[in-house]
Amino acid sequence: MSRPIEYGTACPRDGPENTVLSMTNAVVLDDVHKRYRDVTAVAGLSLTVPEGQTLALLGANGAGKSTAIGMLLGVVGPDSGTARLYDRDPRQAVREGRVGAMQQEGGTPPRVTVKELLTFVRACYPGPMPLAEVAATAHITGLERARVDRLSGGQRQRVRFAMALAGDPGLLVLDEPTAALDVRARRDFWAAMRRLTDRGRTIVFATHYLEEADRYADRIVVMGDGRIVAEGTGAEIKEAAALAAGSPLEDAFLALTSKEDWA
Template sequence: MHTSSDVVARLCGVVKRYGHLTALDGVDLVLQRGELLAVLGPNGAGKSTSISLLLGLIRPDGGRAELFGMDPQQIDARRRIGVMLQSAMLPLTLRVGELLRLVASYYPNPRTLEESAALAGVTDLLQRPYGKLSGGQQRRVQFALALCGRPELVFLDEPTVGMDIDARRKLWSAMRALVAEGCSVVLTTHYLEEAEALAQRVVVMAKGRVLSEGSVDALRAQVPLARIRCVTDLDATAVSTWPQVTSAEREGVRLRISTGAPENVLRRLLEADASLCELEVQRAGLAEAFTELTREENAEQEAA
């Protein structure tokens, strides 16, 4: 049971339609203080619509959206958030430092320019015009703008798109620093390893509904799959026909198997190839859980 002081954002039975399309169909969503929540789903799942409702950019057709217990369009609620959307129309001629000072001026207790730049990793870009930056550099600047007001809640919509691996890792570190300060973060991402590395809780959406929510471990536990990798001469096509084997494919000298009964498959592997070596067994990751959950939803929709 969450107390009202714990909850910073909430959707309650929200319905949103665009003509004949139902973008959200009775969605409930709660974000707690100091939590990093990852919202996952295929295109058209309703992720961006959910974020837009919490930001007050659109209104629900049914149910309600709350931000710090207030209407998301109230200025007192908006002053407590930071936002990084998938696209941003910013003045191309302004220098990065000028942009940060301008946005910080809208908030009652902003970070210093130096603190914002250091946290987002843009200190070396402060004197450069925004329009002269690469796509990945612009994304880092947009992240700096999202956090410069010292927000209590940050919305990050696909924040690491266009970034190289090093920049992405630095942004992950900055997100963890925000959460350590007590800031709440809503993250939407197509990079499932990003959600797996960062999120304390994950919500999986599809076709306007919440399919599942919980910790990464709880979502993994819903999918009784394991991965087996080993070096063997066994034929992948033949192994794929074994009972309780979901798939089997060759990766060079290695065979990769997905199964819901790893113990049984391991026994048969060892019986079939006494020279089998370099055996690895891993439980399902978030990617497999996400794939299985959304596949089940699609199957149910098609059957209906």
């Protein structure tokens, strides 16, 4: 099965040739459901992300964010409903190199250097980002000769970000991309993201850092029990939670995600 751009996965160049795009939605999830035995992970989620938008997925642990991300990347099959990326099956969009992904459990291979790894990943794409630009964007310049398995957790996370960038994809899907990053690395990361969005890239990211969602996302989707409980800008989310505009998003998040009846 084709997977997003992570270690040990299919090479996107193996897929069909790219064709010219004319539509404007990078992501469409239409009423997707997913159950794992007796656990409902996603319960009727519909989501459209136009090209160029930065969308943040918020939700408590277990709300269904990673499952939703898995479905939009084609690595989790929905029980019902459909997922489309660029009006294609997600696996096809991944094969075509339109998508760069950082999933929560993404690994990195042992015994290779950062440069070897990125050279391999870049070779999988028809129009990869120049290596120096990947390194600069992911803030790993100077680490190219280091062995990936000897990096710190935060450095490895930046290398995984570099892998997601390597194909210069139109859509980046990032599950908790700043989880292991220190304060400076997090700031650098968001500066890089800004440059990418300025170039028209579409970004979907899940996070527990509410201030990141508030500051960097065009639109925020708050999930609870596998469904959307609120969506809009940070200000609209606060309004939905009946809070003043100056209130921290955290207050709105807690109010919205503690409701017993999401309907």
